[in-house]
Structures are given as structure tokens and as C-alpha cells.
Amino acid sequence: MAKVELKNLTKKYGDVVAVQNMDLTIPHNEFLVLVGPSGCGKSTTLRMIAGLEEISGGEIYIGDQKVNEKDPKDRNVSMVFQNYALYPHMTVEENLGFSLKIAKVNPDEIETKVKDAVSILGLEDLRKRKPSQLSGGQRQRVAMGRAIVRRPDAFLFDEPLSNLDAKLRTQMRTEIKKLHQKLKTTVIYVTHDQVEAMTLADRIIIMKDGFIEQIGSPIEVFNNPVNVFVATFIGSPPMNIIACEINKSNDQIMIQLDKDIHVHCPEDKISKLANLKKVIVGIRAEDIVPIKNISNEQNTLWTFSKEIDLAEPLGTETQLFFKLQNQEIISRMYNPRPVDVGENINFQIEKNKIHFFDYETQKAI
Amino acid sequence: MVRKIFRSPVMLIMPSILAIGFVIIIPLIFSFYTSFTSYKLTRPDSLFNFVGLRNYERLIDNAKFWYAFGRTILFLAVVLNLELLFGLGIALLINKITWGQRTLRTIMMFPMMFSPILVGFQWKYIFNDNIGLLNNFLYLFGYESAIPWLIDKYLAMGSIMVAEIWANTSIFAILLLAGLLGIPRDPVEAARVDGCNSWQVFKNITLPFLMPFIFIALTIRSLDVGRAYDIVHIMTGGGPAMRTELLWTMIARIGYKDANMGFANAMSYVSIILSIAFTYYFFTKLVAARRDLGQQ
Numbered sequence: 038m039a040k041v042e043l044k045n046l047t048k049k050y051g052d053v054v055a056v057q058n059m060d061l062t063i064p065h066n067e068f069l070v071l072v073g074p075s076g077c078g079k080s081t082t083l084r085m086i087a088g089l090e091e092i093s094g095g096e097i098y099i100g101d102q103k104v105n106e107k108d109p110k111d112r113n114v115s116m117v118f119q120n121y122a123l124y125p126h127m128t129v130e131e132n133l134g135f136s137l138k139i140a141k142v143n144p145d146e147i148e149t150k151v152k153d154a155v156s157i158l159g160l161e162d163l164r165k166r167k168p169s170q171l172s173g174g175q176r177q178r179v180a181m182g183r184a185i186v187r188r189p190d191a192f193l194f195d196e197p198l199s200n201l202d203a204k205l206r207t208q209m210r211t212e213i214k215k216l217h218q219k220l221k222t223t224v225i226y227v228t229h230d231q232v233e234a235m236t237l238a239d240r241i242i243i244m245k246d247g248f249i250e251q252i253g254s255p256i257e258v259f260n261n262p263v264n265v266f267v268a269t270f271i272g273s274p275p276m277n278i279i280a281c282e283i284n285k286s287n288d289q290i291m292i293q294l295d296k297d298i299h300v301h302c303p304e305d306k307i308s309k310l311a312n313l314k315k316v317i318v319g320i321r322a323e324d325i326v327p328i329k330n331i332s333n334e335q336n337t338l339w340t341f342s343k344e345i346d347l348a349e350p351l352g353t354e355t356q357l358f359f360k361l362q363n364q365e366i367i368s369r370m371y372n373p374r375p376v377d378v379g380e381n382i383n384f385q386i387e388k389n390k391i392h393f394f395d396y397e398t399q400k401a402i
Numbered sequence: 403m404v405r406k407i408f409r410s411p412v413m414l415i416m417p418s419i420l421a422i423g424f425v426i427i428i429p430l431i432f433s434f435y436t437s438f439t440s441y442k443l444t445r446p447d448s449l450f451n452f453v454g455l456r457n458y459e460r461l462i463d464n465a466k467f468w469y470a471f472g473r474t475i476l477f478l479a480v481v482l483n484l485e486l487l488f489g490l491g492i493a494l495l496i497n498k499i500t501w502g503q504r505t506l507r508t509i510m511m512f513p514m515m516f517s518p519i520l521v522g523f524q525w526k527y528i529f530n531d532n533i534g535l536l537n538n539f540l541y542l543f544g545y546e547s548a549i550p551w552l553i554d555k556y557l558a559m560g561s562i563m564v565a566e567i568w569a570n571t572s573i574f575a576i577l578l579l580a581g582l583l584g585i586p587r588d589p590v591e592a593a594r595v596d597g598c599n600s601w602q603v604f605k606n607i608t609l610p611f612l613m614p615f616i617f618i619a620l621t622i623r624s625l626d627v628g629r630a631y632d633i634v635h636i637m638t639g640g641g642p643a644m645r646t647e648l649l650w651t652m653i654a655r656i657g658y659k660d661a662n663m664g665f666a667n668a669m670s671y672v673s674i675i676l677s678i679a680f681t682y683y684f685f686t687k688l689v690a691a692r693r694d695l696g697q698q
Contacts (some may be wrong), residue, residue: 108594123589139598
């Protein structure tokens with residue numbers, strides 16, 4: 038039952054800045070995901086909230102309390118670690134009840150709470166086992182159980198699924214989501230996997246080099262990335278990025294997608310692109326649509342045809358690879374048909390699905 | 403038939419058979435045999451004077467031997483416990499240090515670099531009642547009567563223990579430090595988030611992880627301390643009035659000074675039971691501690 042607030046939070050290791058002036062309010066019951074490449078400061082942020090890492094500047098509030106100087110034990114948060122961090126010398130039951138035992142909760146109450154957690158997570162048959170006798174998924178579940186028995190103010194997850202195989206990861210992802218809906222507690226979840234971020238989050242924070250690049254709901258950051266980094270980080274396969282020259286001829290503003298491919302600038306962007314020489318065009322793979330015949334509706338569409346370098350059939354779709362400006366471009370072909378390498382394929386792109394970024398600042402236009 | 407012995411499988415293990423034979427089996431059989439004879443070093447022909455179990459019978463009736471036996475157990479118990487305690491303390495402190503840890507680790511090992519004989523001599527002069535550093539130091543603070551460190555029947559044993567602990571605590575510290583460095587960071591952090599203060603983390607997480615190392619150190623040191631001879635021999639020679647006589651000082655005296663090797667060997671075989679018992683006990687504990695941690 039608490040919101041978490043970070044004010045101007047900074048972490049430095051010597052001269053290296055890991056987290057830079059971070060401001061953030063996480064309302065009660067929100068599922069917040071911090072996502073970014075390795076070394077972006079997301080884990081450091083989480084560890085500072087947990088109290089495992091000293092902060093170099095700024096303030097952290099959990100509930101209404103400032104916890105800057107408090108030990109982890111006094112913060113009433115619980116944490117799930119990447120490699121589970123179970124106590125190897127304790128049974129599943131003892132692992133789950135450990136925090137309560139330390140808090141001197143009476144044994145009967147511990148018993149009930151452990152039982153609850155065990156049944157929520159489906160660990161009934163494993164209660165007497167030691168962690169070494171559990172599989173990866175079971176260990177992960179125990180680690181989560183250990184976090185939930187305490188009913189803390191906030192759950193902190195530090196890449197909890199990265200040691201699991203792909204199938205189990207998907208399954209645990211769903212379970213974490215369900216768990217959050219059941220427990221209604223603030224969750225701060227760190228991952229480098231954008232799929233996890235998209236599926237779990239109420240709000241996503243994309244971090245890079247200690248800075249927040251963008252905060253928003255999964256749909257917001259997917260549809261309106263604020264810069265090239267966010268655009269390429271969120272979504273799979275990553276958004277296609279092409280640096281294009283802008284040519285003005287006969288009062289028309291043309292964008293050069295490739296050597297012989299010139300397309301019209303969308304109406305609503307003309308004012309912004311008119312004075313630029315170059316622009317970065319971003320198009321998601323699913324928005325580059327392979328078509329049979331090129332349509333004439335040049336007002337709303339970009340169309341071109343291109344030779345395919347590679348086709349990867351995935352069953353429900355086939356990913357087509359070709360090059361624009363020597364950049365590898367991916368297109369998704371739904372309703373796939375066999376495609377030969379070297380085949381010329383027509384593509385169309387809806388103009389309103391195209392993202393433009395400033396060539397210099399990489400920011401969205 | 404002779405040829406069969408020279409077949410290659412036999413030849414291949416021959417080096418190890420020879421090595422084990424010369425190093426272990428022959429001395430073992432020879433010494434065991436002599437414990438059933440009245441073998442005296444000064445009369446080689448007595449080697450063939452078979453006396454059956456007489457040496458063992460004499461030993462069972464020998465009160466001095468059993469006093470030495472008991473004293474050795476006391477010595478082991480006090481020395482091992484204190485070395486463990488001090489070693490653990492030192493290891494925990496050094497583990498906290500972030501700068502200069504290597505240097506300190508090296509410095510810490512200095513006492514181990516001296517021969518036990520020299521350590522004995524050094525402490526003998528520190529504890530000397532007339533010219534010893536300790537009594538002279540105490541004199542500065544007004545203790546005018548000299549304390550007979552190596553002459554008093556209780557103090558002598560204590561003095562030897564101090565020397566032994568000074569020389570070998572660092573072995574514990576080194577082994578336990580290795581253990582501490584090997585403890586994964588995650589369970590410790592998980593425990594801190596779970597609400598543990600430093601002492602609770604130590605008791606519930608660090609110590610269980612350290613247990614295997616503690617028992618390895620105890621096993622090694624129990625064998626080492628159990629055969630203590632040099633320090634005792636130099637500092638008190640087993641005196642005063644045999645009050646510091648340990649098993650091996652006694653055995654050495656009977657075997658070499660009295661030249662009564664048959665009897666000494668019989669004592670040695672009984673003494674070895676002590677070492678085996680300690681080793682077995684600690685090893686069982688070690689296995690249990692490792693199983694507890696899920697390490698096989």
C-alpha cells in the first residue's frame with residue numbers, strides 16, 4: 038500500500054555516472070517496468086530503491102517516508118533476484134517463512150501465510166525440498182513466494198525471468214501478471230527484454246546510459262517513440278531505420294528512400310521537413326506490406342518494388358529482407374506464399390504509419 | 403608365470419605400487435610389527451624379540467600415558483576453538499576491507515613462515531621468568547614479582563597454547579577468508595531485504611555457507627595440532643614435572659631417549675586412534691554441512 042517516489046536520484050561510481058537525476062513517481066498498485074540495454078542503470082535504480090546500493094544524490098520515498106538512509110530491512114520492500122538467491126540450506130517452506138521468522142511473527146501465523154503462498158504458486162508438493170532439488174522454474178516460483186508472503190509495500194523484480202528457457206519464461210510472465218492482479222501491490226520490474234516490458238507493464242520506462250529516454254504505456258511507447266533509440270528498442274523485429282536525403286523539386290518535397298526510389302513527404306510533415314537536408318525514416322516491419330500490384334493511391338501510400346535478399350518463413354508470417362540505402366530492411370508478409378531470393382516484390386507503406394526523426398538529434402519530428 | 407607379472411597393465415601401475423609400498427606400506431607393517439617386540443634402538447637384535455601384546459598391556463596400565471592422552475585432547479580442544487574464533491574474526495574483518503586486502507593477507511601469513519622450533523624459542527624467551535619480555539613489560543606496570551610462566555603447572559600449558567595459537571591462527575583466517583570470498587552475494591542481499599540485520603545475516607546465511615570451510619580447517623588443524631611436538635619440546639620439554647607432556651613428546655622421549663622403540667610404537671598406534679577420531683568426526687560434519695547447502 039504505497040507509492041514510490043524518486044526525486045533527482047543519482048548514482049555515481051567514481052566518475053562514472055550510472056543513474057542521472059532521475060525523477061519518477063510510481064503510484065500505488067502500478068506495474069512499472071524499467072527496460073533498457075545492459076549498463077543503462079535500470080538494475081542500479083532498483084537496487085537503490087531496495088537499499089542494497091547507496092545513493093549518491095537525490096531522495097527516495099516509499100509511502101510517505103524518506104528512506105535514503107534506511108537499511109533494506111526497514112524499507113518493507115521485497116525483491117526477486119535474477120538468479121533466485123534462495124537460501125540453499127533451507128527447505129522451500131523455510132525459505133518462504135524466513136522473513137516472517139526474522140520479523141518474529143508467531144509460528145502459527147507463519148504456517149498459514151506460507152500455506153497461502155504455497156497454494157498461490159502451486160508449490161504444495163515441494164514444501165520439504167531444498168532449492169538444489171528444484172528445477173529452474175520451481176526455484177523462480179519459490180523466489181516469488183518468498184517475496185509475496187510478506188505483503189510488502191512494493192515488489193522489486195530484477196530480471197527475474199532471464200535464467201529460464203523461452204517456454205517457461207512465457208508461462209511465468211503470465212503468472213507474474215496474474216499475481217499482480219491478485220495482490221494489488223506496487224511492482225517495479227527490471228528487464229532487458231522488451232517483450233516482457235510490453236506484456237507486463239502498466240507503464241514502461243526506457244533507459245539508456247543512466248537517463249530516462251521515455252516514459253509511457255506500452256502502446257504509447259510503441260506507437261509514438263520519442264527518439265530513434267526507443268523506436269529500435271521497443272518492438273520485434275526492431276523498427277527499420279533509414280537515413281534519407283530530402284530533395285525539393287517543383288515545389289514538392291521528395292524523400293529519397295533508395296537510389297531510384299523517391300517518395301512524397303506526407304502532407305502533415307511538410308512544414309517540419311521543408312528546411313531539412315536529411316531525415317531519419319522509421320518504419321515498422323509490419324507496416325511495410327508486400328502487395329501484388331502497386332496501387333495508384335499515391336496520396337496516402339508510399340509504394341516501391343525491390344529485390345528480396347532473403348526470406349525467412351515463420352509459419353504465420355514470412356519475414357522478407359531487402360536493402361534500402363544499403364541498410365537491411367525487414368518486412369512482414371502475412372498470408373505467406375513461397376518467395377524466391379532475388380524475386381522482385383512490390384511494397385506499400387501507409388504514410389501515417391511512418392515515423393520521422395531528426396537526423397542530428399535523433400528525436401521524433 | 404613370471405611373464406604374466408610383466409604384462410603391461412601390471413607394469414603400468416608398478417610405479418604407484420612401489421611408491422606406496424616404500425612410503426606407506428613397509429613403514430606401516432614394520433612399525434606395527436615392532437610394537438609387538440621389545441625392540442630397543444640400542445640393541446638391534448631385540449627386533450626379533452617377539453613379546454605379543456605385552457607393550458599394549460603395559461600401556462593400558464600406564465597412568466602417565468593416559469594423562470598425556472587427556473592433555474592432548476584438552477590442548478586440541480582449547481587451541482582449535484580459539485584459533486577458529488580468532489581466525490573467523492580476522493577473516494570477517496579482512497573481508498570488509500576493500501583496499502590493501504592482498505597485502506594484509508600476506509602479512510597475516512608471516513607467523514606461518516617461521517619454523518615451529520623458532521616460534522618455540524621465541525616464546526620461550528618472551529615467557530622466561532627472569533629475562534622474558536613479558537615479565538619485564540609487566541614490571542614496568544608495577545608487577546614486581548616475576549610470574550613463572552613456563553614453570554607454573556597451569557601457566558606452562560597456557561603459555562604453550564598462546565604460542566601455538568599465535569603461530570597458526572592465520573591458517574584458519576586464510577581458509578575462512580577463502581570461504582567468505584566464495585559466498586554468493588545474492589542470498590546475503592536477499593536476507594537483508596528479507597529483514598535481517600548484520601548479525602542475523604551472519605548467523606542465518608554467512609555461517610551456514612562457511613560451515614564446510616570451518617570443518618575443512620578443523621580437520622587439517624586437528625591433524626596438525628594432534629601431532630604437536632616441536633613447540634612443547636622447545637618451550638618446556640614436557641615439564642614442569644611432565645605437566646605439559648603431550649602424546650608425541652612422551653612417545654618421542656620413550657622411543658628415542660629411552661630407546662624403547664617397541665613400547666613407543668605401541669603408544670603411537672593408540673595415539674593415532676585420537677587423530678582418526680577427530681578427523682572422522684570433522685569429516686562427517688563437513689559432509690553434513692555440504693549436504694545441507696545442497697552441494698554433493
